[in-house]
Amino acid sequence: MPHDPSRQTEILRAELKQAVMTAFCDALHQSQLSPLKVMGLTAEALGAVYREVAEAHRLDTDCPCGWHPKVEADIETLRAALERAARPAPMTDLLMVQAAGRA
Numbered sequence: 001m002p003h004d005p006s007r008q009t010e011i012l013r014a015e016l017k018q019a020v021m022t023a024f025c026d027a028l029h030q031s032q033l034s035p036l037k038v039m040g041l042t043a044e045a046l047g048a049v050y051r052e053v054a055e056a057h058r059l060d061t062d063c064p065c066g067w068h069p070k071v072e073a074d075i076e077t078l079r080a081a082l083e084r085a086a087r088p089a090p091m092t093d094l095l096m097v098q099a100a101g102r103a
């Protein structure tokens with residue numbers, strides 16, 4: 001893992017996305033559910049992971065990471081991250097993709 005924190009974040013983002021994409025595709029193919037329904041279950045799974053980790057940090061105040069969950073603010077942060085990542089790319093990005101596609 002590189003020491004450059006922004007590079008490290010980029011690598012983790014790509015690895016986590018690939019892991020979630022693999023789990024999502026497996027669940028979609030094993031079920032008769034719509035993609036949105038499977039997306040919803042995926043979002044619920046992430047919420048459940050948050051709750052478990054947050055509860056562990058409320059009970060175990062000696063965790064060396066020093067994180068103290070603030071449920072309302074944390075959930076708002078997660079909601080904003082989901083929205084930022086899920087929204088269609090801004091128009092300028094689309095124009096650049098189209099320009100690159102024609103090149």
Ligand SMILES: [Zn+2]
Binds near residue numbers: 064067
């Ligand atoms: Zn911790």
